Amino acid sequence: MSGRSLGFHLALLAAGVAAPFVLPAHAVQFAVFWIMVLFALTWDTMGGQMGYNSLGNILFFGLGMYICALTQVGIVYNIAEYTAANGAIHIDFTNRQYFEGLALGVVFAAFGAMVVAAALSWALFGLRGPYFAIGTLGAAIAAAELTSAWDWVGGGQGIAMPVFPGGPGMRERFFYFACMAAAVACYLFLRWLYRTRFSLAINAIRDDEDKAEALGLHTGRYKMVAWSISAFFLGIAGALFGNMTGFVEPLETAYPTLTFGIYMVAMTLLGGKGTLWGPVIGATLFYTLRELTWTYLLGWQYIALGVLIMVNVIYFQQGIMGWVRSRRPAWFGVKVDEGRPPAAGARAAGAAGE
């Protein structure tokens, strides 16, 4: 990392650390913001870098949430009794039980989601392009239905989460920093990953999978690993989000295919897919806009979301990063030949960036 880049990252980090202390009333909103950043980053690993557009990545979010909830409850209570009582059992965890359960739950959630991703990849990566998108969408919808039909995990009633020990302000701050840590870890990991051979391989799969395979890449393995990485971080996000809401329920909280599941795609496309910073910028812009305008739209917000997606993919496909790149190729290390007219150079740079 160069000095300027390091300074930039440290400034952002400082702003992130300061946020819940400066505006304590909005700590939960800020925490969800980090979750959104994580969503966009993990979606981009698949959709942007590897060219496999998943509409069902929310599956791992919900899975992580449920695995973590069951772990936390399961280490103290009998799960079947607990869910059957439907919140009537008064939950009294000691501090130690709570944090042990949470830590264990997050770890299980991350690896559980990863294992499921690896298993699913065997069936779903037989699909390409739009078939893959529809297959994953179907898998997410089916997961929501199966969960709400399964009484052992609480069915459609859901599970009441253990209560966070400590004062009211502590809880928000604790989960804010947990979410921030997850998102920052995800960013740093992907930043490292996109500089290794691995990213070359998944970019090759995006550009031409058949040729990549012909050149001797084990495309199946790369695809499985890339999806597992996404699932790993999404599992953590789900585990934290479930604890933050305090209640886990299949359709609206755990597998919200039509809200969070679509936000992932919309944010990444808005920011520009296939770049490291595009998803982050897209998430920031989308989430800020959403929080500022959502309550004033009076029921029109989801119609606006649908229109936004259409306009974005039809008229503004390259996203913000792609647009900046075509206007200022020099910022991205693309050299423009001075002898040529600038418009043609910009177009060539844009094409190279896609």
Next chain:
Amino acid sequence: MWSNVQILTGAPVFNVQLLLNGISVGAIFALIAYGLALVWGVTSVKNLSQGDMVMMGGYCGWELSKHGVHPIAAILPVAAFMFVFGWIIYRLVIRRVIQLDLFTSLLATFGLAITIQQSLNHIFGPEVRTLRSGLATISLFHGKVDITEIRLVAVALCILVAAAMIVFLRYSRMGQAIRATAQDPRAARVLGVDTDRVYSLTFSINAALCGAAGVLIAMVWVIQPFYGIAYSVRAFVIVTAAGLGNFSAVIVTALFLGVIEQYSGFVAGAQFQQATIVGLLLAILIVRRLALLRHRKALQ
């Protein structure tokens, strides 16, 4: 679950009931999947808003019947209205994504799906609605098997529409142009086919089919703004299983899916219906993958 299987083996009449129900819903699925396969084959746009256009058709029928139009008589005007709607959507959205990559068109129609379902929710509210056709119920086998007449009407109408579509595609000049464009749009353009018109007509016909199916579903079953996605998924399962460009296979698969859904709903419980469909899709994909693996081994 096991006791339900015993009912089926012990009293075979229930099988007749499930088969009849399955075929009648399967016929409506066939209509929806047929439209999807048509648009998919001709424009290569995978329309994820298919189910939502069905729901929109259902709500148009509901609105008409509020003004005293009989639901069956509402099918034609709703289809005409949806035809115009499809044409507008083609001009605004579909035309601009045909040339782009496939995921773009998928995502654009997904945005369209969200817009339609949320607009329906905004206008008509989230309540579950149904249309009363006022037709009687026929009892067979001394009252052990019931079938509503409206289901028979639905099957008859589906057969009629499918036959009309097949005749139209095979013998009319425009139908020939549509098939030519599906085979090779560039060659068709060179030979003087106005492909833009073919695309817009195909998408409009699909919207009209969806509208008709929507009114039928509102009579046979229920409509609700958010039920659309289930029909989209079903249509995709049918077309994926049947393969493209094989319209009779689409119809047979749709009937088959209708029957399977009824059986799984009866044996395992209604809450597993969607999961069954997706499970079926996964099973089909895995079988295909195994077949592909065998094929590869044979090549080595």
